[in-house]
Amino acid sequence: MNFLYPAITIRNPMKFFPDFKNIFSTPNEPDLSAAFTKHRQTLPTLWLLGKTGAGKSSLIQAVTGNTTIETGNGFAPCTRTSLSYDFPEDKPLMRFLDTRGLGESDYDPGEDIRACQDRSNALIVVMKAEEPEQSHVLKALSLIKKNARIEHALVVHTAVCLIESEHERFQCVKYNQDQVEKAWGSKLDFVEVDFELNDGSSFGIMKLTEKLSYLMPIISELMEDRGHLDLEKKLFVQLKKDILWHAGIAGASDAVPVTGTVTVPAVQARMLYFIAEKYGLEWNRRSMAEFAAALGAGFGANFAVRLGIRQLAKLIPGYGQTVGSATAAVVSFSATYALGRVACKYIYHKSKGEEVSREELMKTYKKAFEGIKEAARNETGKG
Known part of the structure; x- marks a missing residue:
C-alpha cells in the first residue's frame, strides 16, 4: 500500500478530520513548549530593507493595523544590526x-x-x-543577492504624492527602480504608495497589500474584509488570528518526527476549549460528544491512522526530511484551522438554539481546509 503523500496535493481533506477520542479525552495537555519554540523559529518573515525615514514603520502599520507600532518601539533585537517585530505580539x-x-x-x-x-x-x-541617494541600500542589496537564497523581492516606492508633477514622479520612481534592479541583477516588481496624504487618506495601500499577500498569503487571511459578512462569519473573523496561531503550532510540531501524534491533538483540544470559552459555552464531555455526533463519527475514524502514517513517513531517510515533513506540517496546519472554523460555526448556531446540518458542517470544513493551504505552506516554511 502506498501511504506516502505528495508534498502538498491533498485530494480529500475529510481524511484528515480529527479523531475526537484523542482530542477530547482530557483537557490536560502535554508540554507544548517545544512546539511553541519551533513555531517562533519558523515564522514567515518580511525582511525590510531601507533607510531610516523611508516608511518602513508605516508599511508595518498598514499590514498589521497597529498604528502605534514604530520601528524601534515594540521591536526586539534579532541580530547585531537588526530588530524584529512579531505579529500578533502574543500569538505571532x-x-x-x-x-x-x-x-x-x-x-x-x-x-x-x-x-x-x-x-x-x-x-x-x-x-x-524623492531620495535618489540610496548607496547604502544598494550595497546591502548586492550583498544579499550574492549570499542569500531569496526568491521573492518587492520594491516599495513611498511618499510618491509629495512629488506633485506626474512626469517628475515617474522619473524619480524610475531612477530608483533602475538602481535597485541593477544591484539585484534582474527585474523586480514594485508598487507606489503614500501612507499619509494631507487629508488623512492614503494612496496605493490596496495594491501594496495585494502584492504582499501574494508573497505571504497569511497577510490576506489577517486582513479579511468584514464589511459584507454575516454575524456568524464576523464573530469567526474576531477569533481567526487565535485559530491561525493554534494551526501554526500544530503545523510546527508536526514537522518534527513522532511528536505530532501527541502534540497535534493536544493543540486542537486547546483550541476547541478556547473557542468554546469565547462563545460562552461550557466545553465538557457532553458538548464534545454532541459536536462529534453533529460532524459524524466516520469523519474522524481515519485521522489517528493517517497521523501515525505521516509520522512514519518523516522517519524515512531523505524523504522524511523533505516531502514527509512538509506534508505533515501543511496537513496539520490546514486540518487544525478547518476544525477551528467548523467549531465556530457549530458553537454559534448552538448558542442560538439552532440546528446546522452535517452537510453544511462538512462543506464548511472542506472549504476552510482547501482555502488555507497556501497560507499553511507559507507558515510552515514549506512554500
Missing part, C-alpha cells in the same frame, strides 16, 4: 525584520541572512521616491 503568525545597520560602512548582512535563510520570506526594499 508572521515577523518583520528591520535592517538597522545600513548607514554603517562595515555593515555585513551575514547575520540577517542567516536569520531569514530557512524561512518562507520575502525581501521588501523601501525607498522614498
Whole structure:
C-alpha cells in the first residue's frame, strides 16, 4: 500500500478530520513548549530593507493595523544590526525584520541572512521616491543577492504624492527602480504608495497589500474584509488570528518526527476549549460528544491512522526530511484551522438554539481546509 503523500496535493481533506477520542479525552495537555519554540523559529518573515525615514514603520502599520507600532518601539533585537517585530505580539503568525545597520560602512548582512535563510520570506526594499541617494541600500542589496537564497523581492516606492508633477514622479520612481534592479541583477516588481496624504487618506495601500499577500498569503487571511459578512462569519473573523496561531503550532510540531501524534491533538483540544470559552459555552464531555455526533463519527475514524502514517513517513531517510515533513506540517496546519472554523460555526448556531446540518458542517470544513493551504505552506516554511 502506498501511504506516502505528495508534498502538498491533498485530494480529500475529510481524511484528515480529527479523531475526537484523542482530542477530547482530557483537557490536560502535554508540554507544548517545544512546539511553541519551533513555531517562533519558523515564522514567515518580511525582511525590510531601507533607510531610516523611508516608511518602513508605516508599511508595518498598514499590514498589521497597529498604528502605534514604530520601528524601534515594540521591536526586539534579532541580530547585531537588526530588530524584529512579531505579529500578533502574543500569538505571532508572521515577523518583520528591520535592517538597522545600513548607514554603517562595515555593515555585513551575514547575520540577517542567516536569520531569514530557512524561512518562507520575502525581501521588501523601501525607498522614498524623492531620495535618489540610496548607496547604502544598494550595497546591502548586492550583498544579499550574492549570499542569500531569496526568491521573492518587492520594491516599495513611498511618499510618491509629495512629488506633485506626474512626469517628475515617474522619473524619480524610475531612477530608483533602475538602481535597485541593477544591484539585484534582474527585474523586480514594485508598487507606489503614500501612507499619509494631507487629508488623512492614503494612496496605493490596496495594491501594496495585494502584492504582499501574494508573497505571504497569511497577510490576506489577517486582513479579511468584514464589511459584507454575516454575524456568524464576523464573530469567526474576531477569533481567526487565535485559530491561525493554534494551526501554526500544530503545523510546527508536526514537522518534527513522532511528536505530532501527541502534540497535534493536544493543540486542537486547546483550541476547541478556547473557542468554546469565547462563545460562552461550557466545553465538557457532553458538548464534545454532541459536536462529534453533529460532524459524524466516520469523519474522524481515519485521522489517528493517517497521523501515525505521516509520522512514519518523516522517519524515512531523505524523504522524511523533505516531502514527509512538509506534508505533515501543511496537513496539520490546514486540518487544525478547518476544525477551528467548523467549531465556530457549530458553537454559534448552538448558542442560538439552532440546528446546522452535517452537510453544511462538512462543506464548511472542506472549504476552510482547501482555502488555507497556501497560507499553511507559507507558515510552515514549506512554500
